[in-house]
Amino acid sequence: MKTALTAIALALLSTPLLANPPSDEARQLAQKLIIVDTHIDAPGMLQDGWRDLSGETDREFDWPKSRAGGLDVAFMSIYTSAAEDAAGTAYGIANQQIDAVWALASRAPDKFAVLTSPRDIPRLRRNGRVLLPLGMENGAPLAGKIENLHFFYKRGVRYITLAHSAANALADSSYGAARKWNGLSPFGREVVTEMNRLGMMVDVSHISDDAAAEAIALSRAPVIASHSAFRHFTPDFERNISDALAKAVAASGGVVQIPFGTAFVNPQAAANLQAKFRQRDALQQRNAAARAAGQPEESVAEWEAAWAHEHPRLSTDIEAVLAQIDYGVKLVGIDHIGIGSDFDGVGGELPEQLRSVADFPRLIDGLKARGYSETDIGKIMGGNLLRVWREVEALALVADRH
Ligand SMILES: [Zn+2]
Numbered sequence: 001m002k003t004a005l006t007a008i009a010l011a012l013l014s015t016p017l018l019a020n021p022p023s024d025e026a027r028q029l030a031q032k033l034i035i036v037d038t039h040i041d042a043p044g045m046l047q048d049g050w051r052d053l054s055g056e057t058d059r060e061f062d063w064p065k066s067r068a069g070g071l072d073v074a075f076m077s078i079y080t081s082a083a084e085d086a087a088g089t090a091y092g093i094a095n096q097q098i099d100a101v102w103a104l105a106s107r108a109p110d111k112f113a114v115l116t117s118p119r120d121i122p123r124l125r126r127n128g129r130v131l132l133p134l135g136m137e138n139g140a141p142l143a144g145k146i147e148n149l150h151f152f153y154k155r156g157v158r159y160i161t162l163a164h165s166a167a168n169a170l171a172d173s174s175y176g177a178a179r180k181w182n183g184l185s186p187f188g189r190e191v192v193t194e195m196n197r198l199g200m201m202v203d204v205s206h207i208s209d210d211a212a213a214e215a216i217a218l219s220r221a222p223v224i225a226s227h228s229a230f231r232h233f234t235p236d237f238e239r240n241i242s243d244a245l246a247k248a249v250a251a252s253g254g255v256v257q258i259p260f261g262t263a264f265v266n267p268q269a270a271a272n273l274q275a276k277f278r279q280r281d282a283l284q285q286r287n288a289a290a291r292a293a294g295q296p297e298e299s300v301a302e303w304e305a306a307w308a309h310e311h312p313r314l315s316t317d318i319e320a321v322l323a324q325i326d327y328g329v330k331l332v333g334i335d336h337i338g339i340g341s342d343f344d345g346v347g348g349e350l351p352e353q354l355r356s357v358a359d360f361p362r363l364i365d366g367l368k369a370r371g372y373s374e375t376d377i378g379k380i381m382g383g384n385l386l387r388v389w390r391e392v393e394a395l396a397l398v399a400d401r402h
Contacts, residue, residue: 022361029374030070030361034121036382037357038075038135038159038257038338039227041345043097046104054108060343060356063111066130069360073115073382075135075226076101077345078157082166082173085140091148094141098155101132116156118389135203135226138164139171144187149194158389159201161226162188162215165277171215172208174238175277183210189218196220199396201389204228204249205257205340209238212245221392222253224385227340229259229324230331234270243331250332253391255384257340258324262313262349264342265320269349272311279307318353322366325380334376338385339363 042053042061051057056064061074078097080090105112113124115131124131134156140163142148152160162171167180170188184192192215195202202219203226204212216223231240241249246256259265263273280303287297328337343350343357353362360381367377 022359022365023368026361026364026368027070029364029377030381033070033378034072034125034382034386035070035360036073036075036338036385037071037341037343038224038385039077039137039259039340039345040074040343040357041077041079042074042343043076043100044079045344046100047093047097053104054111060348060350063108063130065356065358067128068358069356071130071357071360072125073121073131073133073386074357075159075340076132077135077137078141079137079164079345080140081138082140082164082168082176085138085166085168088143090138090140091143094136094152095155098134098152098157101134102156105132114156116158117393118386119393121386133158135159135161135201137161137203137206137226138168139188139191140164140168142169142191144169146187146190146194149191149198149200153198153200157200159203159224159226160191160195161203161206162191162211163207165206171211174206174208175274175281176208177278177281179208179210181211183208183214184218189214192218196392196395197397199393201392204241204245206239209242209245212241213248216245216248216252216254219252221395222255222388223249224254224388225249225256225340227257227259227264227342229264230256230327232327232331233265233320233324234267237270237274239274240264240270246328246332246336250336253388255336255338255388256328256332257338257385258321258328259340259342260321260350260354261342261346262316262351263346265324265351266314266316269314269316272314276307276311280304313349316351318351318362318366321351321354321363322370325367326370329376329380334379335384335387337380339381 040061053062078094080093084090105114115133136157163173166173166176171184172179202223205225205228228241231242234240263269290297
Protein backbone atom coordinates (compact mmCIF):
# COMPACT_ATOMS: atom_id res chain seq x y z
CA MET A 1 0.00 0.00 0.00
CA LYS A 2 1.28 3.40 -0.94
CA THR A 3 1.67 5.87 1.88
CA ALA A 4 0.96 9.55 1.27
CA LEU A 5 4.69 10.25 1.55
CA THR A 6 5.64 7.70 -1.11
CA ALA A 7 3.00 9.19 -3.38
CA ILE A 8 4.50 12.65 -2.91
CA ALA A 9 8.02 11.31 -3.49
CA LEU A 10 6.89 9.58 -6.69
CA ALA A 11 5.18 12.73 -7.90
CA LEU A 12 8.36 14.72 -7.29
CA LEU A 13 10.48 12.14 -9.11
CA SER A 14 8.23 12.19 -12.14
CA THR A 15 8.35 16.00 -12.38
CA PRO A 16 11.93 16.92 -11.55
CA LEU A 17 11.72 20.50 -12.86
CA LEU A 18 8.58 21.18 -10.84
CA ALA A 19 10.35 20.03 -7.71
CA ASN A 20 13.10 22.58 -8.33
CA PRO A 21 12.11 26.23 -8.38
CA PRO A 22 13.76 28.33 -11.09
CA SER A 23 17.29 29.47 -10.27
CA ASP A 24 17.92 32.91 -8.77
CA GLU A 25 20.00 33.70 -11.85
CA ALA A 26 17.05 32.99 -14.15
CA ARG A 27 14.68 35.02 -11.98
CA GLN A 28 17.07 37.97 -12.03
CA LEU A 29 17.57 37.73 -15.78
CA ALA A 30 13.79 37.60 -16.31
CA GLN A 31 13.46 40.87 -14.36
CA LYS A 32 16.28 42.50 -16.27
CA LEU A 33 15.24 41.54 -19.81
CA ILE A 34 12.28 43.01 -21.66
CA ILE A 35 10.13 39.91 -22.06
CA VAL A 36 7.56 40.07 -24.85
CA ASP A 37 4.82 37.48 -25.32
CA THR A 38 2.85 37.95 -28.57
CA HIS A 39 -0.18 35.88 -27.69
CA ILE A 40 -2.21 35.92 -24.48
CA ASP A 41 -5.96 35.28 -24.63
CA ALA A 42 -6.89 37.28 -21.51
CA PRO A 43 -9.48 39.51 -23.29
CA GLY A 44 -11.62 36.55 -24.44
CA MET A 45 -11.35 35.03 -20.95
CA LEU A 46 -12.49 38.34 -19.42
CA GLN A 47 -15.52 38.25 -21.68
CA ASP A 48 -16.35 34.70 -20.59
CA GLY A 49 -15.80 35.44 -16.89
CA TRP A 50 -14.61 38.73 -15.43
CA ARG A 51 -11.64 38.87 -13.07
CA ASP A 52 -9.63 41.78 -11.73
CA LEU A 53 -6.34 40.97 -13.47
CA SER A 54 -4.47 43.61 -11.46
CA GLY A 55 -4.61 41.19 -8.50
CA GLU A 56 -4.04 37.48 -7.84
CA THR A 57 -6.41 35.33 -9.97
CA ASP A 58 -6.89 31.74 -11.18
CA ARG A 59 -5.89 32.86 -14.71
CA GLU A 60 -2.63 32.18 -16.53
CA PHE A 61 -2.10 35.93 -16.99
CA ASP A 62 -2.49 38.58 -14.29
CA TRP A 63 -0.33 41.37 -12.89
CA PRO A 64 1.23 39.51 -9.93
CA LYS A 65 2.13 36.51 -12.12
CA SER A 66 3.54 38.82 -14.81
CA ARG A 67 5.76 40.53 -12.26
CA ALA A 68 6.91 37.19 -10.83
CA GLY A 69 7.78 35.94 -14.32
CA GLY A 70 9.35 39.18 -15.53
CA LEU A 71 6.81 39.68 -18.33
CA ASP A 72 6.87 43.28 -19.57
CA VAL A 73 5.00 43.35 -22.89
CA ALA A 74 1.93 41.10 -23.09
CA PHE A 75 0.10 41.20 -26.41
CA MET A 76 -3.60 40.92 -25.62
CA SER A 77 -5.32 38.73 -28.20
CA ILE A 78 -8.52 40.25 -29.59
CA TYR A 79 -9.92 36.94 -30.76
CA THR A 80 -13.12 36.28 -32.70
CA SER A 81 -14.18 32.88 -34.01
CA ALA A 82 -15.29 31.73 -37.44
CA ALA A 83 -18.80 31.23 -36.00
CA GLU A 84 -18.87 34.87 -34.82
CA ASP A 85 -17.71 35.90 -38.29
CA ALA A 86 -20.57 33.90 -39.83
CA ALA A 87 -23.07 35.40 -37.37
CA GLY A 88 -21.90 38.96 -38.13
CA THR A 89 -20.94 39.63 -34.49
CA ALA A 90 -17.11 39.75 -34.83
CA TYR A 91 -16.90 43.57 -35.05
CA GLY A 92 -18.89 44.08 -31.84
CA ILE A 93 -17.09 41.35 -29.91
CA ALA A 94 -13.67 42.69 -30.92
CA ASN A 95 -14.70 46.15 -29.68
CA GLN A 96 -15.89 44.74 -26.36
CA GLN A 97 -12.55 42.96 -25.87
CA ILE A 98 -10.60 46.12 -26.76
CA ASP A 99 -12.79 48.04 -24.27
CA ALA A 100 -11.89 45.46 -21.63
CA VAL A 101 -8.14 45.97 -22.17
CA TRP A 102 -8.40 49.78 -22.07
CA ALA A 103 -10.57 49.51 -18.94
CA LEU A 104 -8.02 47.23 -17.28
CA ALA A 105 -5.29 49.80 -17.91
CA SER A 106 -7.34 52.81 -16.83
CA ARG A 107 -8.53 51.16 -13.59
CA ALA A 108 -4.97 50.21 -12.58
CA PRO A 109 -2.74 52.84 -14.22
CA ASP A 110 0.09 52.02 -11.79
CA LYS A 111 0.09 48.37 -12.94
CA PHE A 112 -0.93 48.35 -16.61
CA ALA A 113 -0.71 50.57 -19.69
CA VAL A 114 -1.90 49.97 -23.23
CA LEU A 115 1.14 50.02 -25.51
CA THR A 116 0.78 51.31 -29.08
CA SER A 117 4.44 51.86 -29.96
CA PRO A 118 7.73 50.26 -28.87
CA ARG A 119 9.03 53.82 -28.42
CA ASP A 120 6.89 54.14 -25.28
CA ILE A 121 8.32 51.07 -23.50
CA PRO A 122 11.06 52.76 -21.43
CA ARG A 123 8.64 55.46 -20.16
CA LEU A 124 5.66 53.18 -19.46
CA ARG A 125 7.59 50.21 -18.07
CA ARG A 126 8.81 52.24 -15.09
CA ASN A 127 7.65 51.10 -11.63
CA GLY A 128 6.79 47.60 -12.76
CA ARG A 129 3.95 48.33 -15.16
CA VAL A 130 2.95 45.49 -17.48
CA LEU A 131 2.35 46.81 -20.99
CA LEU A 132 -0.58 45.67 -23.07
CA PRO A 133 -0.34 46.01 -26.84
CA LEU A 134 -3.29 44.68 -28.87
CA GLY A 135 -3.07 41.90 -31.46
CA MET A 136 -6.19 40.94 -33.39
CA GLU A 137 -6.59 37.19 -33.99
CA ASN A 138 -8.81 36.84 -37.08
CA GLY A 139 -9.43 39.71 -39.52
CA ALA A 140 -13.18 39.03 -39.32
CA PRO A 141 -13.94 42.21 -37.28
CA LEU A 142 -12.87 44.30 -40.31
CA ALA A 143 -16.19 43.13 -41.83
CA GLY A 144 -14.71 43.51 -45.30
CA LYS A 145 -14.18 47.28 -44.96
CA ILE A 146 -10.79 48.94 -45.19
CA GLU A 147 -12.03 51.88 -43.07
CA ASN A 148 -12.41 49.40 -40.20
CA LEU A 149 -8.67 48.69 -40.46
CA HIS A 150 -8.02 52.41 -39.79
CA PHE A 151 -10.60 52.32 -36.99
CA PHE A 152 -8.93 49.37 -35.24
CA TYR A 153 -5.49 50.91 -35.73
CA LYS A 154 -6.76 53.99 -33.88
CA ARG A 155 -8.14 51.74 -31.13
CA GLY A 156 -4.59 50.40 -30.66
CA VAL A 157 -4.45 47.15 -32.67
CA ARG A 158 -0.86 46.59 -33.83
CA TYR A 159 -0.99 43.16 -35.47
CA ILE A 160 -3.65 41.16 -37.26
CA THR A 161 -3.69 37.38 -37.71
CA LEU A 162 -5.37 37.45 -41.11
CA ALA A 163 -7.71 34.45 -40.51
CA HIS A 164 -8.45 31.90 -37.78
CA SER A 165 -10.09 28.47 -38.09
CA ALA A 166 -11.98 29.02 -41.38
CA ALA A 167 -11.56 31.09 -44.53
CA ASN A 168 -12.77 34.67 -43.95
CA ALA A 169 -13.00 37.76 -46.17
CA LEU A 170 -9.18 38.07 -46.15
CA ALA A 171 -7.57 34.64 -46.41
CA ASP A 172 -7.84 30.86 -46.25
CA SER A 173 -7.25 29.08 -42.94
CA SER A 174 -4.87 26.19 -42.27
CA TYR A 175 -7.69 24.32 -40.49
CA GLY A 176 -10.44 24.72 -43.08
CA ALA A 177 -10.67 21.98 -45.68
CA ALA A 178 -12.32 24.38 -48.14
CA ARG A 179 -9.87 26.72 -49.85
CA LYS A 180 -11.97 29.70 -50.79
CA TRP A 181 -9.25 31.99 -52.15
CA ASN A 182 -6.26 29.70 -52.73
CA GLY A 183 -4.31 32.21 -50.66
CA LEU A 184 -5.35 35.79 -49.93
CA SER A 185 -8.56 37.39 -51.24
CA PRO A 186 -8.36 40.69 -53.16
CA PHE A 187 -9.50 42.36 -49.89
CA GLY A 188 -6.80 40.47 -47.96
CA ARG A 189 -4.17 41.84 -50.33
CA GLU A 190 -5.53 45.37 -49.86
CA VAL A 191 -5.40 44.88 -46.07
CA VAL A 192 -1.74 43.72 -46.10
CA THR A 193 -0.71 46.76 -48.17
CA GLU A 194 -2.64 49.11 -45.92
CA MET A 195 -1.23 47.47 -42.75
CA ASN A 196 2.25 48.25 -44.08
CA ARG A 197 1.24 51.87 -44.62
CA LEU A 198 -0.18 52.17 -41.11
CA GLY A 199 2.67 50.32 -39.37
CA MET A 200 0.74 47.23 -38.24
CA MET A 201 2.44 43.83 -38.15
CA VAL A 202 1.12 41.22 -40.56
CA ASP A 203 0.67 37.88 -38.74
CA VAL A 204 0.70 34.64 -40.75
CA SER A 205 -0.16 32.23 -37.91
CA HIS A 206 -3.33 30.18 -38.52
CA ILE A 207 -3.60 30.92 -42.26
CA SER A 208 -3.03 28.41 -45.08
CA ASP A 209 0.43 27.94 -46.59
CA ASP A 210 -0.64 29.65 -49.81
CA ALA A 211 -2.05 32.62 -47.91
CA ALA A 212 1.09 32.91 -45.77
CA ALA A 213 3.39 32.75 -48.78
CA GLU A 214 1.34 35.44 -50.53
CA ALA A 215 1.27 37.73 -47.47
CA ILE A 216 5.05 37.43 -46.95
CA ALA A 217 5.75 38.14 -50.63
CA LEU A 218 3.39 41.12 -50.68
CA SER A 219 4.44 42.78 -47.40
CA ARG A 220 7.01 45.57 -47.67
CA ALA A 221 7.76 45.15 -43.97
CA PRO A 222 8.92 42.16 -41.88
CA VAL A 223 6.17 39.64 -41.13
CA ILE A 224 5.50 37.72 -37.91
CA ALA A 225 4.02 34.34 -37.01
CA SER A 226 2.58 35.38 -33.61
CA HIS A 227 2.12 31.81 -32.28
CA SER A 228 3.28 29.02 -34.59
CA ALA A 229 5.38 25.97 -33.74
CA PHE A 230 7.38 24.02 -36.33
CA ARG A 231 5.61 21.54 -38.59
CA HIS A 232 8.87 19.60 -38.65
CA PHE A 233 7.73 18.03 -35.33
CA THR A 234 4.07 17.61 -36.35
CA PRO A 235 3.95 16.44 -39.97
CA ASP A 236 0.77 17.31 -41.95
CA PHE A 237 -0.35 19.81 -39.29
CA GLU A 238 -0.65 22.90 -41.48
CA ARG A 239 -1.39 25.10 -38.44
CA ASN A 240 2.32 24.83 -37.56
CA ILE A 241 4.77 26.60 -39.84
CA SER A 242 6.72 24.76 -42.55
CA ASP A 243 10.49 25.14 -42.78
CA ALA A 244 10.13 26.94 -46.12
CA LEU A 245 7.66 29.50 -44.74
CA ALA A 246 9.72 30.00 -41.58
CA LYS A 247 12.71 30.81 -43.80
CA ALA A 248 10.54 33.24 -45.78
CA VAL A 249 9.41 34.95 -42.53
CA ALA A 250 13.08 35.26 -41.50
CA ALA A 251 14.10 36.54 -44.95
CA SER A 252 11.48 39.29 -44.57
CA GLY A 253 13.32 40.29 -41.39
CA GLY A 254 10.51 38.86 -39.29
CA VAL A 255 10.17 36.43 -36.40
CA VAL A 256 8.49 33.09 -35.62
CA GLN A 257 7.03 33.14 -32.09
CA ILE A 258 6.85 29.70 -30.45
CA PRO A 259 3.62 28.76 -28.60
CA PHE A 260 3.59 26.53 -25.50
CA GLY A 261 0.27 24.70 -25.94
CA THR A 262 0.37 20.90 -25.99
CA ALA A 263 -1.68 20.82 -29.20
CA PHE A 264 1.13 22.60 -31.06
CA VAL A 265 4.26 21.08 -29.56
CA ASN A 266 3.14 17.47 -28.97
CA PRO A 267 2.93 15.46 -32.25
CA GLN A 268 0.02 13.23 -31.13
CA ALA A 269 -1.98 16.19 -29.82
CA ALA A 270 -1.38 18.09 -33.07
CA ALA A 271 -2.57 15.10 -35.13
CA ASN A 272 -5.68 14.85 -32.96
CA LEU A 273 -6.47 18.54 -33.34
CA GLN A 274 -6.04 18.44 -37.11
CA ALA A 275 -8.35 15.40 -37.34
CA LYS A 276 -10.87 17.11 -35.07
CA PHE A 277 -11.05 20.21 -37.28
CA ARG A 278 -11.36 18.12 -40.45
CA GLN A 279 -14.12 15.91 -39.03
CA ARG A 280 -16.04 18.83 -37.56
CA ASP A 281 -15.78 20.58 -40.93
CA ALA A 282 -17.27 17.49 -42.60
CA LEU A 283 -20.04 17.32 -39.98
CA GLN A 284 -20.92 20.97 -40.59
CA GLN A 285 -21.08 20.34 -44.33
CA ARG A 286 -23.39 17.35 -43.77
CA ASN A 287 -25.54 19.57 -41.57
CA ALA A 288 -25.67 22.29 -44.22
CA ALA A 289 -26.81 19.71 -46.81
CA ALA A 290 -29.39 18.32 -44.35
CA ARG A 291 -30.69 21.82 -43.67
CA ALA A 292 -31.03 22.53 -47.38
CA ALA A 293 -32.93 19.23 -47.84
CA GLY A 294 -35.19 19.85 -44.82
CA GLN A 295 -33.66 16.84 -42.98
CA PRO A 296 -32.72 16.73 -39.27
CA GLU A 297 -29.18 17.85 -38.39
CA GLU A 298 -26.60 16.03 -36.23
CA SER A 299 -25.76 17.62 -32.87
CA VAL A 300 -22.38 19.36 -32.97
CA ALA A 301 -22.30 19.53 -29.15
CA GLU A 302 -22.81 15.75 -28.85
CA TRP A 303 -20.11 15.16 -31.43
CA GLU A 304 -17.72 17.48 -29.51
CA ALA A 305 -18.43 15.64 -26.24
CA ALA A 306 -17.80 12.24 -27.84
CA TRP A 307 -14.57 13.52 -29.38
CA ALA A 308 -13.32 14.83 -26.03
CA HIS A 309 -14.17 11.49 -24.40
CA GLU A 310 -12.24 9.50 -27.03
CA HIS A 311 -9.23 11.84 -26.94
CA PRO A 312 -8.09 12.36 -23.35
CA ARG A 313 -5.67 15.18 -22.59
CA LEU A 314 -2.02 14.48 -23.30
CA SER A 315 0.79 15.82 -21.19
CA THR A 316 3.90 17.59 -22.46
CA ASP A 317 7.21 18.57 -20.98
CA ILE A 318 8.92 21.98 -21.16
CA GLU A 319 11.62 20.19 -23.18
CA ALA A 320 9.17 20.04 -26.12
CA VAL A 321 9.03 23.86 -26.18
CA LEU A 322 12.81 24.14 -25.82
CA ALA A 323 13.26 21.67 -28.69
CA GLN A 324 11.07 23.91 -30.87
CA ILE A 325 13.18 26.97 -30.01
CA ASP A 326 16.42 25.06 -30.68
CA TYR A 327 15.16 23.78 -34.01
CA GLY A 328 14.03 27.27 -35.06
CA VAL A 329 17.32 28.89 -34.11
CA LYS A 330 19.24 26.29 -36.14
CA LEU A 331 16.86 26.70 -39.10
CA VAL A 332 16.47 30.48 -39.35
CA GLY A 333 18.97 31.98 -36.90
CA ILE A 334 18.95 33.50 -33.42
CA ASP A 335 17.46 36.79 -34.68
CA HIS A 336 14.21 35.27 -35.89
CA ILE A 337 12.76 33.24 -33.00
CA GLY A 338 10.60 34.45 -30.12
CA ILE A 339 7.71 33.39 -27.87
CA GLY A 340 3.91 33.60 -28.26
CA SER A 341 2.66 31.43 -25.39
CA ASP A 342 -1.11 31.24 -26.05
CA PHE A 343 -1.69 31.46 -22.26
CA ASP A 344 -5.39 31.58 -21.37
CA GLY A 345 -6.18 30.27 -24.85
CA VAL A 346 -5.59 26.52 -24.73
CA GLY A 347 -7.78 25.38 -21.83
CA GLY A 348 -4.76 24.78 -19.60
CA GLU A 349 -3.26 22.18 -21.99
CA LEU A 350 0.31 23.29 -21.36
CA PRO A 351 3.62 21.75 -20.28
CA GLU A 352 3.68 21.04 -16.54
CA GLN A 353 6.49 23.55 -15.96
CA LEU A 354 4.94 26.33 -18.07
CA ARG A 355 1.56 26.86 -16.43
CA SER A 356 1.43 30.66 -16.45
CA VAL A 357 3.36 33.85 -17.18
CA ALA A 358 5.03 33.39 -13.78
CA ASP A 359 7.01 30.49 -15.28
CA PHE A 360 9.19 32.39 -17.78
CA PRO A 361 12.25 31.94 -15.49
CA ARG A 362 11.89 28.16 -15.98
CA LEU A 363 12.12 28.69 -19.74
CA ILE A 364 15.20 30.85 -19.18
CA ASP A 365 16.77 28.06 -17.06
CA GLY A 366 16.02 25.62 -19.91
CA LEU A 367 17.68 27.91 -22.46
CA LYS A 368 20.73 28.36 -20.22
CA ALA A 369 21.00 24.59 -19.84
CA ARG A 370 21.03 24.35 -23.63
CA GLY A 371 23.95 26.77 -23.81
CA TYR A 372 22.28 30.02 -24.85
CA SER A 373 24.11 33.19 -23.81
CA GLU A 374 22.39 36.02 -21.96
CA THR A 375 22.35 38.07 -25.19
CA ASP A 376 20.72 35.22 -27.13
CA ILE A 377 18.14 34.66 -24.39
CA GLY A 378 17.30 38.37 -24.53
CA LYS A 379 16.65 38.12 -28.27
CA ILE A 380 14.38 35.09 -27.93
CA MET A 381 12.46 36.40 -24.90
CA GLY A 382 11.54 39.69 -26.59
CA GLY A 383 14.39 41.53 -28.31
CA ASN A 384 13.65 40.05 -31.73
CA LEU A 385 9.97 40.95 -31.69
CA LEU A 386 10.74 44.52 -30.59
CA ARG A 387 13.24 44.89 -33.44
CA VAL A 388 10.57 43.75 -35.92
CA TRP A 389 7.91 46.05 -34.47
CA ARG A 390 10.29 49.06 -34.65
CA GLU A 391 11.10 48.20 -38.25
CA VAL A 392 7.43 47.83 -39.22
CA GLU A 393 6.79 51.22 -37.62
CA ALA A 394 9.77 52.84 -39.37
CA LEU A 395 8.57 51.58 -42.74
CA ALA A 396 5.04 52.98 -42.26
CA LEU A 397 4.15 56.13 -44.09
CA VAL A 398 3.89 58.41 -41.10
CA ALA A 399 1.84 61.07 -42.93
CA ASP A 400 -0.93 58.51 -43.46
CA ARG A 401 -1.16 57.40 -39.85
CA HIS A 402 -4.05 59.59 -38.81
ZN1 LIG B 1 -4.56 30.95 -32.09
